[in-house]
Amino acid sequence: MIFDKLKETYALSDQGIRGAKWGTFWTCVTNLVTMGGMAVLFLAMDAFVKHLTQGAELPGIAPFAIGLVAFFALLFLSNWQQYNYTYNVFYEESGRQRIELAERLRKLPLAFFGRRDLADLTETILGDVRVMEHAYSHVLGELFGAVLSTAIVFVCCLAFNWQLALAAFWSVPVAFAILFATRKPMEPVIRRTRDAAVTVSEGVQETLDCVREIRATNQETHYLSRLNAKIDAAERTTTGAELANGLLVNSSFVVLRLGIATTLICGASLVAAGQVDFMVMFAFLLVVSRIYAPFDQCLMLMAELFSAKNSARRMQEIMHEPLAADSTEFSPANHDVTFSHVAFSYGAGTDGRAGDAVLTDVSFTAKEGQVTALVGPSGSGKSTCARLAARFWDATAGTVSVGGVDVSNVDPETLLKDYAVVFQDVLLFDDTVMGNIRLGRRGATDAEVLAAARAANCDEFAHRLPQGYDTPIGENGSKLSGGERQRISIARALLKDAPIVLLDEATASLDVENETQVQQALSRLLAGKTVIVIAHRMRTVENADHIVVLRDGVVAEQGSPAELKAADGLFAHMVQLQKESDAWQLA
CATH class of the missing domain: 3.40.50.300 (P-loop containing nucleotide triphosphate hydrolases)
Known part of the structure; x- marks a missing residue:
């Protein structure tokens, strides 16, 4: 089951995975309701074209007004539920993760802290959980909801015309294939970016801890130059990662939008050959004008989803650390x-060495x-x-x-x-x-x-x-x-x-x-x-x-x-x- 895999990969609780399911459902509903608005527009255009070309009488405004009211009512309801399950639920999930992480750290033996860098732990508690929270709320439900709604619309489009359906939807899997194909090469870049952030945190912490000694020895310039060098290095690493991610994402955007061109070319050819009506092609153009929109945010934040996987792995490493918990019964004969x-x-036993x-x-x-x-x-x-x-x-x-x-x-x-x-x-x-x-x-x-x-x-x-x-x-x-x-x-x-x-x-x-x-x-x-x-x-x-x-x-x-x-x-x-x-x- 895909959601069971997500639960394990992204360290989600039962409440979190339930929120992901409902978030996916309501995102799908929202996308389909939005497509329903395109249907209202299509019906209006169809009536207007028939009036111009066939002299048909224009229908009354009442059916369209009712349709629009129903559309906006459904859109409000679905967006309300989508927001709740993609944002509120996952903000609560993030809060639970922070509390669980803090509770785990509280119960871990001090030997664990002796072998882990404080800045690295701080980055996990603050930075990694923040990355996961953003990926949960902005990508997870949006991505799976968009995939589900697109699959439903694709099946419906196949029923109208399979050539136009393929011309409109081929770019979606190709665009995502480009991103997923580059996931492995991007993992070292993501790790370097986080390591650079940890290095900056270490430098800031060291400077603050030693501020009296630094001033007493007139080493302000030396320490600030070292800290500036770490910040500059982190900035270069982050800029490089953003550039690489930007190139991949923009490449996916270009490929995704090629579906509009192929739909137009294929539709024009079929209309010229008399195989489809102009309004069918127009319907498909309406579809492609909307069907790619749900993927825009997903593609932009896909790197965060990959990064969240690494963040979840680091958090799970802490959650899987053996606790020092044993018997809660303590009744000594005396207090000698x-x-x-x-x-x-x-350090004995932590890395295979005897320790000091x-x-x-x-x-x-x-x-x-x-x-x-x-x-x-x-x-x-x-x-x-x-x-x-x-x-x-x-x-x-x-x-x-x-x-x-x-x-x-x-x-x-x-x-x-x-x-x-x-x-x-x-x-x-x-x-x-x-x-x-x-x-x-x-x-x-x-x-x-x-x-x-x-x-x-x-x-x-x-x-x-x-x-x-x-x-x-x-x-x-x-x-x-x-x-x-x-x-x-x-x-x-x-x-x-x-x-x-x-x-x-x-x-x-x-x-x-x-x-x-x-x-x-x-x-x-x-x-x-x-x-x-x-x-x-x-x-x-x-x-x-x-x-x-x-x-x-x-x-x-x-x-x-x-x-x-x-x-x-x-x-x-x-x-x-x-x-x-x-x-x-x-x-």
């Missing part, structure tokens, strides 16, 4: 987080009711451990468990209900201070939000804002300092009151005084919870119950702070180096 011989490599190993053999337990600190040199795998604990990624080997339950068997959304996470890179919304903190627990009362805010030392800066806690903080907290944004993030985690708390460099943006106050607040409010703290500054973890020292992807040593200092190992060496660093002064 245990790493047992865990190994992890970024970050962890090779990590084993430790972060016990419930204790603060476990992960320390070590940069790149030793501290943040990776925190992400594995929350199942942002799955371990390449070994197991990560909570209370004896392997987290790789638990749906991430279910698992994360028991986690509160604060990362070094804070993400805030363009909302008020109160609204951003309440994100930790939507149902929290104002009193609970304010209590968490005070515990995270937010009072000090919130009361200086124009509207206090009800002050909008701008996109990603642009109106706040780094330390203030971090404190909001900590307050959000405290409000969630989850049994497991991950703090990845959570105090990195705080000054010494605020860091001490937040540490005291954490010590009071996180009692009884499983707390995993990642920090570079040794003074941040001096009060931890247990310290795990990572180096080169393995556990170099672990124990209490006192035990590790006494062992005079890597931890003691890091403490000594930091003391020397703290004593450094400007000469």
Whole structure:
């Protein structure tokens, strides 16, 4: 079935394919009603010619007036239904596709995003869905409706005169054959155009992300010239694609309109030979004056239909990605987080390569009711451990468990209900201070939000804002300092009151005084919870119950702070180096 093939090829839902069927039907009806208007015109001309040539009496105006009223009424109804099924229905379909795509992305494991370029994903969500929406609404129903109505009219014309029918309709399949024959050669052009658009998006995103660094290093001219070069390249690629498509489409238009000439030549020959009446030829000329019109838009936008096929393929690649969803039941015996011989490599298994190993053999337990600190040199795998604990990624080997339950068997959304996470890179919304903190627990009362805010030392800066806690903080907290944004993030985690708390460099943006106050607040409010703290500054973890020292992807040593200092190992060496660093002064 052709519509089943369309459903698969263009990633249509059941509602979408139903809309395509009805859109095809009403487009066909609209085209046939329009041809009916030509019939009214033919009858009027036939009566007038007979009056001139045979002296026949002209009929009254009433039948033609009734015919015209009926014609316009039917035309309005059919156009109304056609618009609904070719535009409104497909705009809803496009909305559903965007929502389904967003839902799919929400449930995909973070490993997927690690191997996919952000600009490419953005182009799929915005650009590809837009291309598909335009192809659905402007081409799909129009094309199949035009083909169906043309086939019906062709059969009717054959009944009148097969020679004139062939002379009028031969150009339709030939014109489409030209476009479909060039579909394969055009696919690389379409891919290059999209790749160029992705390159521009990457360049714009990179420039915006690094705007402070660019200005600080006086590299505006260099980066803008690079961005201009990417835009120019994309413009040249797009112009070339449009030129190639324009040549093909105009060639099809020329071939399509040749049917008018062949109808005129064939009709004139048949009239001269006395094989057909002049009015029959006139009827066929009326037919060809209208029959090609429905194909005009289809031919112009046929390239979009081909492009939509590639866009649908890219969207289906995302929709077919395996989800991280597993059991929605999560009832651990306790909230001890245990790493047992865990190994992890970024990119492992995604392209047949082993990937870049970050962890090779990590084993430790972060016990419930204790603060476990992960320390070590940069790149030793501290943040990776925190992400594995929350199942942002799955371990390449070994197991990560909570209370004896392997987290790789638990749906991430279910698992994360028991986690509160604060990362070094804070993400805030363009909302008020109160609204951003309440994100930790939507149902929290104002009193609970304010209590968490005070515990995270937010009072000090919130009361200086124009509207206090009800002050909008701008996109990603642009109106706040780094330390203030971090404190909001900590307050959000405290409000969630989850049994497991991950703090990845959570105090990195705080000054010494605020860091001490937040540490005291954490010590009071996180009692009884499983707390995993990642920090570079040794003074941040001096009060931890247990310290795990990572180096080169393995556990170099672990124990209490006192035990590790006494062992005079890597931890003691890091403490000594930091003391020397703290004593450094400007000469």
